[in-house]
Amino acid sequence: MLKKVKWKDRFYSARQKLPAKKKESLEYGPIEIRMLSEEEVSREEEKSDHALIEELNGSEEERDEHKFESNKKYFTISVYALITIMAAALFVCLIANFGEVKLWLKGLAGILSPFLAAFLIAFILNPLVNWLEIHLFQKLLHMQKPKLRVALSIVTTYILLLGIIIVGMIYVIPQITDSIVSVAGDVTVQLNEIYEKRFTYGSMLQEYFPEIDLKFIADKIEEMWPTLLSAMTNLTKDLVPKVIGMTVSVAKLAINILLSIAISVYMLFDRRKLLKMGTQVVYAALPTARAKLFCVRMRECSRIFSGFVSGKALDSLIIGIICFIATSLLDLEYAVLISVIVGITNMIPYFGPFIGAVPGVVLYLCIKPVDAVVFVIMIFVLQQFDGWVLGPKILGDSTGLSPLWVIFGITVGGAYGGVVGMFLGVPMVAVAAYLLNQAVSGVLKKKRIDVS
Helix, strand or coil, X not given: CHHHHHHHHHHHHHHHHCCCCCCCCCCCCCCCCCXXXXXXXXXXXXXXXXXXXXXXXXXXXXXXXXXXXXXXXXXXXXXXXXXXXXXXXXXXXXXXXXXXXXXHHHHHHHHHHHHXXXXXXXXHHHHHHHHHHHHHXXXXXXXXXHHHHHHHHHHHHHHHHHHHHHHHHHHHHHHHHHHHHHHHHHHHHHHHHHHHCHHHHHHHHHHXXXXXXXXXXXXXXXXXXXXXXXXXXXXXXXXXXXXXXXXXXXXXXXXXXXHHHHHHHHHHHCHHXXXXXXXXXXXXXXXXXXXXXHHHHHHHHHHHHHHHHHXXXXXHHHHHHHHHHHHHHCCCCCHHHHHXXXXXXXXXXXXXXXXXXXXXXXXXXXXXXHHHHHHHHHHHXXXXXXXHHHHHHHCCCCCCCCXXXXXXXXXXXXXXXXXXXXXXXXXXXXXXXXXXXXXXXXXHHHCCCCCC
């Protein structure tokens, strides 16, 4: 009943809104009055009802036209447009305030440096922890509890690392210190001898090169010598504040190292949880096929990076030991100091052995030039052995980079990260090259293009 009443109300209200028929003008012609028949009345009512129904239908269609309808396609386009505008605005703000952003990033890097160092330590030690867990505690000792195996593997790894550090502090560092002190004393003695024998050397030069004005050179040396002594005295006076500042810096560095080691222990112990959380985030954010592909790519990047770092560290350790044995057999002085320098710089591909040879050559030239020649020959043979025999055996083709890209990684990494950047630049470029190669190969495969 309610629906019928509403329909009737709408019917009569719409009928009243119909335009009234125009009446004939009564000013002209006679007035004609005629009674309509029932058929004519019914036809007129049918016409009126038909016009009324059409008007009602038209009003319903107008209301439907003005009704809001959600469209998923246009909504997605709007969201993408909004995100693009926000990203562009953020980029413009970063460029406009680049100096402040750079300082902020530098401060943030300083705050997060223990975590970054801890991640690097855990990343380097993770292969050793996995090897100890599987081969020692699971296969050899048949331990069934996974948590106990992981804990013992981590403890064993850090005991080995601590043992290496203690051995270095007890045996290697004192010898390095003694070598540095001895080198400083020898250089001072050599400079004094050169100054005392300056007239002898001058007469020898005058004999072989008579066109040289030695009097002018001697006068300049006499003028510069007091200035040099004064500079050395000022350096000695400023040495105490510099030592204090260096002590504070070393203390801060020691605290950061201890904090990084502690964080790395937790990272290694919870590495499965961290990997699980990362995998869950990837599978929640991406479609299943893309998430699986992403995890495979990240696993391969980890293999490339960790394989290069651990392999190069082992290679450099072996080269340092061989250098110490060779310098000892050749009876060269400062064997420990030179071997440590050569081993550390060998971490840098291609240029590392030559960079490590420079301090040794300069040192031996000041003390005994013949030893410098012997040392250069030894370094050349050692570098050839590393490049053709030891390096390929340990590293293989872990990076897959050509020499051009290796030099590019060393140059860019050294420009932004110093010595550490020169070392880490190569595996970073290797990872970037791998990802780019996979992306390009996927696009070419979709286009059915084979470039050979």
